[in-house]
Structures are given as C-alpha cells and as structure tokens.
Amino acid sequence: MSYFEEALAAVVLVAIALISLVALRPSLSAARGGRILAFLAFLVLPLLATTMGLYAHMEQSKTTEFCLSCHVMEPYGRSLQVDDAAWLPAQHYQNNRIPRDKACFTCHTDYTMFGDVNAKLRGLRHVYVNYLGEIPEKIELYEPYNNRECLHCHAGARTFEESDLHKEMRADLGSNATSCLECHDAVHNVHELEGKPSWKEARP
Amino acid sequence: MEADPRLARRLRLGGLLLGLGLLIEAATLFWPHPTAFLVFLLLGGVLVAAGVFVYLFTIATYPSPRPRADL
Numbered sequence: 001m002s003y004f005e006e007a008l009a010a011v012v013l014v015a016i017a018l019i020s021l022v023a024l025r026p027s028l029s030a031a032r033g034g035r036i037l038a039f040l041a042f043l044v045l046p047l048l049a050t051t052m053g054l055y056a057h058m059e060q061s062k063t064t065e066f067c068l069s070c071h072v073m074e075p076y077g078r079s080l081q082v083d084d085a086a087w088l089p090a091q092h093y094q095n096n097r098i099p100r101d102k103a104c105f106t107c108h109t110d111y112t113m114f115g116d117v118n119a120k121l122r123g124l125r126h127v128y129v130n131y132l133g134e135i136p137e138k139i140e141l142y143e144p145y146n147n148r149e150c151l152h153c154h155a156g157a158r159t160f161e162e163s164d165l166h167k168e169m170r171a172d173l174g175s176n177a178t179s180c181l182e183c184h185d186a187v188h189n190v191h192e193l194e195g196k197p198s199w200k201e202a203r204p
Numbered sequence: 205m206e207a208d209p210r211l212a213r214r215l216r217l218g219g220l221l222l223g224l225g226l227l228i229e230a231a232t233l234f235w236p237h238p239t240a241f242l243v244f245l246l247l248g249g250v251l252v253a254a255g256v257f258v259y260l261f262t263i264a265t266y267p268s269p270r271p272r273a274d275l
Contacts, residue, residue, distance in 0.1 A: 005233070008230075008233070009230070012226050012227075012229070012230045015222070015226055016223050016226055016227070019219045019222050019223055020219065020223070022215060022219065023215050023216045023218070023219030023220070024216075026207035026211055026212035026215045026216075027207040029207065029211070029215070030207060038215070038259070041219075042215075042218055042219070042222060042255070042256065042259035043256055043259060043260070046222050046225070046226060046252050046255065046256060047252075047256065049226055049229065049230075049252075050229060050248075050249060050252050053229045053230070053232075053233060053244060053248075054244075054245075056233055057232070057233070057240070057241045057244055060233070060236050061238070061241065063236060065236050066236045066237065066238075069236055069237040069238070070237075070238065113241075123238070124242075126238070127238050127239060127242060130238075131239075
C-alpha cells in the first residue's frame with residue numbers, strides 16, 4: 001500500500017467516524033464547534049476522499065493489471081511474454097524498455113480514459129460490449145498508431161538517430177507520413193501466438 | 205440539549221448516504237477493473253453527492269438560532 005493509498009484510507013475512516021458521530025449525536029451541531037465538525041464530516045472530508053479516490057483510479061487504470069483485467073485482452077498480455085526478439089511489444093517489455101507495471105499505457109497514452117472525449121466514450125462502449133455486446137473477432141485501433149508514442153522515448157536516442165535508415169526518413173517519421181510499424185511490423189500479432197514459446201519472467 | 209428531530213433525521217439520512225458512498229468508493233479501489241471505475245463514479249460518487257446535497261439543503265433551510273434578547 002503506497003503512502004497515498006494509506007492517506008486515502010485514513011481520510012475515508014476519519015470521515016466515516018465523524019459522520020457517524022454527528023449523525024448519531026445531532027445535538028453536537030447546536031454548538032459552533034459541532035457545526036464546524038459537521039461541515040468537515042459532511043462536506044470537506046467526503047469531497048476530499050472522492051477527489052483522492054478519482055486520482056487513485058486514474059493511476060490504477062495505467063497499470064498493466066488493469067488493462068489485462070478484461071478476458072478479451074488476455075492474448076495481448078501473452079504477446080508481451082513471447083520469446084522472440086522481433087516481437088516489438090515483447091522485446092520492449094522483457095528488456096525493461098518500458099515499465100512492466102505500466103506496459104500498455106506507456107505505448108497507448110491516448111487510450112480511453114486518457115484520450116479526448118471520444119476516446120472516453122469509446123471506453124464506456126468497451127465496458128458495455130465486454131458485458132452485453134458482441135466482442136469483435138479482431139480488435140483494432142480506432143486510428144493508425146501514432147509515431148509520437150515511439151518517438152517519445154526514441155527521439156534523440158543515439159541508436160535511433162544514427163541509424164542510416166532512420167536518418168533517411170526522419171522527417172516522415174516525425175510527421176507520421178511513414179509509420180514506424182511499416183518496418184517494425186511484428187507487434188501484438190495475437191493470432192500468431194499459438195505455439196510460440198514464452199519467456200519465463202524471473203521473479204526476484 | 206436535544207436537537208430538532210427534523211434536523212436529526214436529515215443528518216442521519218445524509219450521513220447514511222455519505223457513509224455508504226464512501227464505503228463503496230473505498231471498496232472499488234481494491235478491484236483493478238474498468239467496471240470498478242464506473243461503480244466508483246456512478247454509485248459511490250452519486251451517493252456521496254446526494255449526501256452532501258442533503259447536508260447542504262439541511263443547513264440552508266434550518267433556521268439559525270436567534271440571539272437572546274436579554275444578553
């Protein structure tokens with residue numbers, strides 16, 4: 001449990017204790033001190049706890065565990081474990097080029113909760129489809145993958161910038177005229193996972 | 205000093221809504237799933253908002269005690 005989560009738990013517990021006190025002994029609110037206590041218990045602390053909870057949920061939704069919590073995303077999680085250096089997400093995940101606990105969010109920063117209004121609405125639709133709708137056979141991005149997500153880390157990196165191929169198309173990569181995935185095309189490829197050997201993650 | 209029964213009833217209602225809302229909000233934090241976020245917002249958040257509304261309505265409509273004339 002992080003310090004933030006401990007603080008949130010403390011705020012919720014104090015709020016519930018004070019609410020119970022004022023609600024069970026309403027005569028307290030007759031005095032000035034009691035009114036201040038009621039104001040804290042019934043307004044300040046609940047709003048603080050809700051704001052902190054919202055922040056905690058936003059942070060939690062960046063985690064790999066959150067993204068893979070829906071059954072339909074399970075193969076995407078397995079694609080991170082493929083024992084093949086050509087598999088782009090797998091080699092990023094296994095070599096710590098992205099934080100493992102936030103693997104999905106690092107490369108999909110504009111997805112659902114973190115995107116624009118349309119992305120948020122699509123996120124709600126995903127929840128609906130997950131429970132009540134029909135999940136499509138093939139899951140695709142709504143928009144072509146943005147090179148920004150790759151250049152966020154690779155731009156300025158020596159091995160990237162000094163590669164002759166990259167030098168030739170640097171401007172096109174920056175403007176998205178050419179997608180990084182045109183050459184680095186072994187991405188999640190979830191329909192090719194069958195029979196692929198898996199890397200066994202060492203647990204310290 | 206005994207509180208006005210109407211004030212006591214409203215405070216209990218507001219407290220119940222707030223307590224329930226906070227408990228639901230706290231419980232969703234142990235469930236890393238998109239549905240948990242919706243439950244947090246649409247159930248916990250709405251209950252907390254309703255509790256705050258009941259409290260604000262109570263203090264806005266409750267007559268403030270009159271200052272004693274003999275003081």
